[in-house]
Amino acid sequence: MGALNNSYDAVIAALQAAGLTVATTNKAAQPGSVVVEPSSGNISSISGKQLLCEFPVVCICPPPGDYRAMRTLNDMAGLVLQAVPATSVTPGSYNINGNDMPCLTINAVYPAQA
Secondary structure (H helix, E strand, O other): OOHHHHHHHHHHHHHHHOOOEEEOOHHHOOOOEEEEOHHHOEEEEOOOOEEEEEEEEEEEOOOOOOHHHHHHHHHHHHHHHHHOOEEEEEEEEEEEOOEEEEEEEEEEEEEEEO
């Protein structure tokens, strides 16, 4: 397996170890889960042999996007931030089967050995 797949798998394993339900595709996403999509990774070269991968991790909860949703998303985000290093958290919505769900997108960064 390659360095990018290893890094992606490590992020998923860290999130699962934190007790989060992890989906790897939009079709598997559901409220209460986090989605890590491999096609959204950004790569920055640190050195000739090490890469720093950035994977958006999307925390999703059911609508409406009210105070309860914010608290649920903040709790999920706290678990993500304890499990993997991150650079930012951005609120928004995530579409599942034509329904917009409140979400927080966390840009997780993880090293990969090339």
